[in-house]
Amino acid sequence: MHFRNKIYSGGNLIMRMTKLFFNTLRETPADAEVISHQFLVRAGYIRKLTSGIYTYLPLMLRVIKKISNIIREEMDAQGAQELLMPILQPEELWKETGRWEVYGKELMRLTDRHGRMGALGPTHEEIITALARDEIKSYRQLPVNLYQIQDKFRDEIRPRFGLLRGREFLMKDAYSFDADEAGLEESYKKMIIAYTNIFNRCGLETRMVRSDSGAIGGSVSHEFMVLTRTQSGENDVLFCDSCDYAANSNRAESRMLPADTDGKFTDAKEVDTPGIKSIEDLAKFFNIAPSAICKSLVYIADKRPVMALIRGDQAIEETKLLNAIGANEIRIASDAEVREHLNAEPGFMGPVGVNIQIIGDESIKELKNFVVGINKADKHLVGANWDKEIKFPAKIADIRLVQPGEGCPECEGKLETTKGIEVGNIFKLGTKYSEKMKATFTDENGQEKPFIMGCYGIGVSRTAAAAVERYHDKDGIQWPIAIAPYHVVVVPVNVTDEQQMSTAEKIYNDLLAENIETVLDDRDERPGVKFKDADLIGFSVRITAGKTLVEGMVEIKIRSTGELLKVPVGEAVARVKDLILKEC
RNA sequence: CGGGAUGUAGCGCAGCUUGGUAGCGCACCUCGCUUGGGACGAGGGGGUCGCACGUUCAAAUCGUGUCAUCCCGACCA
Structure with missing residues (x-):
């Protein structure tokens, strides 16, 4: 509640809008995306x-x-x-x-x-x-x-x-x-x-x-x-x-869903998989869950090739991978690079007989009797097990992309x-x-x-x-009051109307005396323009001195909620002060 | 750096295909009128058409190059 401070360091003292250096645009600039x-x-x-x-x-x-x-x-x-x-x-x-x-x-x-x-x-x-x-x-x-x-x-x-x-x-x-x-x-x-x-x-x-x-x-x-x-x-x-x-x-991190290794393949053997390259196709071809497959991906990390292994239903989080292998730069290898470094066809590569670094995600530990590429075109190995047919990677790390819906690592909740x-x-x-x-x-x-x-x-x-x-509506900004450029704008609807103008001036001065940051919209503009600008700029509170003056009332409008109050002229300052104290 | 697009008045855009005296809306200035949600009328000012070179009698318009800006991607407090 910074406005309580006697000295406000928010800037210059020009608080009449005829003097304020600003200019609103009716149209959205073409290059502004967000x-x-x-x-x-x-x-x-x-x-x-x-x-x-x-x-x-x-x-x-x-x-x-x-x-x-x-x-x-x-x-x-x-x-x-x-x-x-x-x-x-x-x-x-x-x-x-x-x-x-x-x-x-x-x-x-x-x-x-x-x-x-x-x-x-x-x-x-x-x-x-x-x-x-x-x-x-x-x-x-x-x-x-x-x-x-x-x-x-x-x-x-x-x-x-x-x-x-x-x-x-x-x-x-x-x-x-x-x-x-x-x-x-x-x-x-x-x-x-x-x-x-x-x-x-x-x-x-x-x-x-x-x-x-x-x-x-x-x-x-x-x-x-x-x-x-x-x-x-x-x-x-x-x-x-x-x-x-x-x-x-x-x-x-997360608790991921368990792998569905149903033990379909109890014996390890090479199987022809002509043109079956993606995890999805493999799962369909063998009628197994993607999580029963070991996925092999090759990355180029600082110009050197690295193979990453992960459970078939999971995806790599590249930043984690980058950190795990201590690289500065990483990208997925092209098909040509896969052929060059592995002498294998993309889609059939695997962690066998290659002399590049292999890093495994935590998720592969539990794989049993799984399906995996073996660097032979149109073939996969089924029923594989770690340290039998396939050597378990020397390096294991968490390089997995967490998906919403998975379990919270610290409680029984779910991640969103x-x-x-x-x-x-x-x-x-x-x-x-x-x-x-x-x-x-x-x-x-x-x-x-x-x-x-x-x-x-x-x-x-x-x-x-x-x-x-975070805080806006179709008409403009709805600043949290603590960071709004001004708390209050006082709008005389018609500056040529003496009663409106003098009322507005008085309220404006009284608010300033209370250390409430107030601007007076003394521009000779039609009310629509002033209201639109007030909403766009996002003054927290607008006080309107207009037609309600004949009943001795002014209007108070709260920008963030749209709430509209009619209060006697003499009470306006106290009401606004109260509102701002409560931070609207 | 790869892919895509755009550069015409302060802002938003049309004109370019088919070359021939540069337009519209907003904003701005003057006068009138108007005053509760971006009024209205009349008049007015403002543009080397991103830049360079080329083609042509003639280029905003066609060609080549270049620069800038924006979007998608890689990257990132």
Whole structure:
């Protein structure tokens, strides 16, 4: 309830709409695909400069500042301290961690006039670690958590969805330094508290989900997802219908349905399967369940071929596979590559007599008397068993894609799926950066030790977009009140009507005196225009001074619910204040 | 990077097939009128038709190249 603060730092003081720098569009911009992009452009919040790069107009900046301030308050409450690091980063630091090579094209590299290489910061692990290395010498100085709110630049392969995936975007990034694992655990928990509070205060329902750590590395990580309840959102989230388990699909686990190995084939033998290549065809051909088949897939991981085995009814989760074999890049092999590396026809390949790495999913362990390819065209082996006819793979890992409907790994519930927008993430980095960069401190025994680190991000601009994605109707945005650019718009229906205008002015001034952020729509426009704009922009409350004035009443309309109240002029301010206090 | 599409006024689009003085709606300016859900009338301003080269008496229109933007995919906080 930030409006209680005497000093509001939301921005400039122009609160008359004739002065406000904004412009609404009647038509939807052709290049805006998702709702948040469309409304933010139409309502005059953002304008595109170039692909993936946007100007935040005054309305947008107010929203951004509100989110930022909530973030600051909650981060500070957990003992974190704000600083601000440079956006241009020197090549040397990135070479220390090796990320200059592995980060890829997303890292926007540039050269200065002296020919020195650098990059626009997509994240700041290197910079903060270098700072800690120089400044933190003793365990007595620990723990420390430093954060900043700053523009990040990532040269996205394909920017899209407006503010949801831009190249330049506002992010809060925090980095914790601890003396030991227990300290990191403590810091991590504090950030969970901070994040939970932040998103709650922003009025966003989020779910903390387990996720893959990606290129940043580290062991444990969680993402905070806004569950959009719509088609939009880039991540698939699996969550339990009865406990609080939730995970990104690239990390989710489950109790899968048992295999249906009915023991049809008790003896192992080669069988002709002319042209029968797919699992589906095999199942039909033999009249068995897909789960009685061992599926073999070949991937090219960092240019080397790898065979992945999985139960026939299951699918590979490529991110899991990538992590399991420690590769940077992975893709399914082409037919030509299968022939080249296996000397086998696609559709008949299998884990026999090949000299490439073989990795098996957990799901193949229980396979008995199964059907499997043996690298012979138009033949399959039936009734196979591990370590009899087929050698059990040396490496087994969870590389399976979890499907909705499967059992929750932590309770008896079932998993459901929804789209989510990732607005925050937290990582336990451990010593990944501090070791490489020789960022150490002296512990109480005089031993030199690397910092135990964590990092914690929140996409500020993305959070704003996610809020629009989640809260809107056909007419426009329905901001949660805590992040709405203004709380109230006062609309005199006809600015040439003296009574309407003076009433509106008075209410407007009285609201301002109560520290309620109010704009006066003093434009000489027809009421329809003002109402449409008010809905589109998403002022939380609209007070209309119009025809009801003859009864001494004004109208109060609540944007989020559409609720309409008629109240005596003299009570309007108190009623609105009350409404906002209750956050509508 | 692969596949697809589009570049014409600030925004949304037509015109291109069949080459001949660049149009419509919204927005903008002036005047009038209007004032409870994106009014109406009259008048007005604004465009190197993405860029370059070529074909032609003549190119928004045809050809070649190039750049940009968007969509699908690979990738990703």
